[in-house]
Amino acid sequence: MGLKIYNVLGREKQEFVPLEPGRVGMYVCGPTVQDYAHLGHAKTYIAFDVIVRYLRYSGYDVLYVQNITDVGHLLDSGEDRILKKAAALQARPMQIVEHYTRSYFEDMDALGVVRPDISPRASGHIPEQIRMIQTLIDKGHAYVANGSVYFDVTTDPEYGKLSNRKIEAQTAGSREAVRDEKRNPEDFALWKKAEPEHILRWDSPWGEGFPGWHIECSAMAKKYLGATFDIHGGGVDNIFPHNESEIAQSECANEAPFARYWILTGSLTVDGIKMSKSLGNFITIKDALKQHRPEVIRMFVYSAHYSNPVDFTDEALMAAAGGWERLYGAVRLARQMKASAPDGDAGNGILPRLEQAKADFKAAMDDDFNTPKAVAALQELTRDVNTLLNSGSPVGRATLDTIEQTYQQLAGDVLGLIPAQDTASSNGQREAGLVELLISLRAEARRKKDFATSDRIRDELKALGVILEDRPDGTVWRVS
RNA sequence: GGCGACGUAGCCAAGUGGUAAGGCAGAGCUCUGCAAAAGCUCCAUGCGCCGGUUCAAAUCCGGGCGUCGCCUCCA
Numbered sequence: 001m002g003l004k005i006y007n008v009l010g011r012e013k014q015e016f017v018p019l020e021p022g023r024v025g026m027y028v029c030g031p032t033v034q035d036y037a038h039l040g041h042a043k044t045y046i047a048f049d050v051i052v053r054y055l056r057y058s059g060y061d062v063l064y065v066q067n068i069t070d071v072g073h074l075l076d077s078g079e080d081r082i083l084k085k086a087a088a089l090q091a092r093p094m095q096i097v098e099h100y101t102r103s104y105f106e107d108m109d110a111l112g113v114v115r116p117d118i119s120p121r122a123s124g125h126i127p128e129q130i131r132m133i134q135t136l137i138d139k140g141h142a143y144v145a146n147g148s149v150y151f152d153v154t155t156d157p158e159y160g161k162l163s164n165r166k167i168e169a170q171t172a173g174s175r176e177a178v179r180d181e182k183r184n185p186e187d188f189a190l191w192k193k194a195e196p197e198h199i200l201r202w203d204s205p206w207g208e209g210f211p212g213w214h215i216e217c218s219a220m221a222k223k224y225l226g227a228t229f230d231i232h233g234g235g236v237d238n239i240f241p242h243n244e245s246e247i248a249q250s251e252c253a254n255e256a257p258f259a260r261y262w263i264l265t266g267s268l269t270v271d272g273i274k275m276s277k278s279l280g281n282f283i284t285i286k287d288a289l290k291q292h293r294p295e296v297i298r299m300f301v302y303s304a305h306y307s308n309p310v311d312f313t314d315e316a317l318m319a320a321a322g323g324w325e326r327l328y329g330a331v332r333l334a335r336q337m338k339a340s341a342p343d344g345d346a347g348n349g350i351l352p353r354l355e356q357a358k359a360d361f362k363a364a365m366d367d368d369f370n371t372p373k374a375v376a377a378l379q380e381l382t383r384d385v386n387t388l389l390n391s392g393s394p395v396g397r398a399t400l401d402t403i404e405q406t407y408q409q410l411a412g413d414v415l416g417l418i419p420a421q422d423t424a425s426s427n428g429q430r431e432a433g434l435v436e437l438l439i440s441l442r443a444e445a446r447r448k449k450d451f452a453t454s455d456r457i458r459d460e461l462k463a464l465g466v467i468l469e470d471r472p473d474g475t476v477w478r479v480s
Numbered sequence: 481g482g483c484g485a486c487g488u489a490g491c492c493a494a495g496u497g498g499u500a501a502g503g504c505a506g507a508g509c510u511c512u513g514c515a516a517a518a519g520c521u522c523c524a525u526g527c528g529c530c531g532g533u534u535c536a537a538a539u540c541c542g543g544g545c546g547u548c549g550c551c552u553c554c555a
Contacts, residue, residue, distance in 0.1 A: 011484095028555090029555070030555085031554095031555065032553090032554075032555095037555090038555090040554085040555055041555050042555090043555075044555040045555075047555095048555095081553075081554095160483095163483070163484080163550075163551085164482095164483055164484070165482080165483060165550095165551075166482085166483090213553090233555095234555065235554080235555030236484085236485085236549070236550080236555085237549070237550065237554065237555065238550095238554080238555070239484085239549095239550070240483085240484095240550060240551065241550095241551085241552090242554095264555095265555070266485080266486095266549085267548085267549065267554095267555075268555085269548075269549090272547070272548065273548085274548080274549070274554085275554095275555095276553085276554050276555090277553080277554055278553060278554060279554090299503095300492095303492055303493065303503080304492075304493065304494095305493090305494085307485085308485085308486080308493090309485080309486080309548065309549070310492090311492090311548095313491085313492090315491055315492080315504080315505085316491075316492055316504090318491095318504070318505090319491070319492055319503065319504035319505080320492085320503085320504085321504090322503075322504050322505085323492095323502090323503045323504065326503080326504095326518095329517070329518085330518095333517085333518090364494090370494075372492090372493055372494055372501095372502075372503090373493095373494055373495085373501075373502080375502075375503080376493090376494070376501055376502035376503075377501095377502085378502095379501095379502055379503060380501085380502070383518095383519080386517090386518050386519070387518080387519060389518085390511090390517080390518045390519070391519095446513080449513075451513060451514070454513090454514095455513095455514075455515080458515075458516090462516095467516075467517090468515095468516080469515090469516050469517050469518095470512070470515080470516075470517090471517085472511095472512095476517090
């Protein structure tokens with residue numbers, strides 16, 4: 001049983017067969033760097049992070065490209081999003097771009113999102129975009145009007161195949177204020193003439209201007225992945241016009257199929273309304289990370305299938321936190337027990353159970369990256385692991401190693417839910433020493449039945465964020 | 481209006497024909513000096529509604545209801 005992917009292009013679950021055996025070329029639409037990233041971005045990019053991690057776990061050699069949009073993304077008003085921000089902050093446009101680009105990578109790093117192999121910027125690929133536009137003009141798919149270039153959607157009979165939109169149906173046209181320099185209302189800009197006040201501008205065969213929003217993805221995907229590649233991802237909110245336009249431009253210019261599998265993620269909503277920059281109902285990743293650990297945010301993202309919309313609530317976050325604590329608690333316990341574990345493989349009856357969990361996990365992930373089901377497999381495993389670790393019977397170091405490795409591979413390498421080591425402060429060693437000292441003092445008090453003292457130590461450590469748990473073989477501690 | 485999703489327990493959510501995974505919350509129990517953690521037990525005769533197909537439907541078909549997304553910037 002191999003990997004199956006729900007292909008939005010064609011709307012059906014299909015067996016995944018890469019263009020080249022063992023290799024995957026993947027492009028995901030990246031952010032417009034005009035503001036801080038919010039939890040909606042976190043949902044999307046964590047979802048694709050897991051997809052990439054799982055493909056790699058499955059043995060594929062993945063080339064992952066995700067663009068940075070730093071030019072050409074216009075507002076309703078016709079203003080460039082970057083320029084508007086620059087004016088508001090009295091900064092240079094590329095300063096804005098740099099600031100938010102760095103911030104974006106900081107946020108993704110903090111969330112444990114593995115960086116794309118290539119993060120091309122639109123502004124760094126103007127020649128490639130101009131070349132592709134020229135090709136479209138030469139082939140009769142685009143036309144110049146008053147210094148701008150538009151794609152003529154009527155020249156592409158397949159236009160609308162991704163989003164199921166028919167040009168005729170659209171035309172009835174709500175918008176009267178269409179630029180009359182367009183031949184058809186649905187035609188979209190490949191190149192826009194720069195008005196005098198527009199700072200971001202480049203020379204082109206059609207005069208000074210700047211590229212349209214959609215062409216960057218087509219040009220950069222072609223440059224780094226070729227005319228035809230395996231997977232194209234993004235948020236479903238960009239299916240039209242952005243993704244649809246990408247396909248039209250690329251296939252008309254390259255005369256070859258564009259992406260073979262389209263994976264689109266559902267939006268994040270707040271009280272049922274989409275979290276978005278324009279609505280202002282967003283929580284930045286930086287703010288969210290002040291309240292929750294990155295693993296908990298990832299766990300929250302995994303609670304629903306990537307293609308579903310997910311509603312953000314504190315309750316849902318708390319549930320994710322509880323679920324994560326349970327999973328990680330088993331790993332932490334296994335690690336703690338290794339310190340005093342006997343050599344050998346006592347308790348190896350758990351090994352077949354670990355293999356079973358791996359198989360269940362794989363089956364879930366192979367089924368269109370079904371993370372809720374994959375997490376459920378880990379939760380069920382955790383029940384059995386906890387039973388063993390708390391049984392009181394000895395568990396050998398080799399067995400504990402295998403348990404830890406299993407979690408490390410599935411929950412760690414693929415899902416990014418397992419921290420490399422326990423949270424420790426910057427003075428980790430000193431802190432550990434102090435806590436161990438208090439634990440031994442408390443053990444002495446307990447031996448003397450001086451429970452007032454022992455409870456005081458436990459309570460006051462708890463107030464400092466150090467949790468003590470008494471186990472048959474001694475007291476273990478952790479940072480809350 | 482067009483296109484596309486979705487509606488499963490208090491909350492989140494998996495489940496595309498065979499008799500409702502998993503997590504959170506809640507209740508009881510075991511363990512504990514007491515806790516904590518962990519485990520055990522309980523928690524949807526029912527999957528928004530009405531019809532239909534079938535031996536059998538949350539799952540297929542039809543019809544209405546509701547929510548959301550896109551159609552204009554957003555992952």
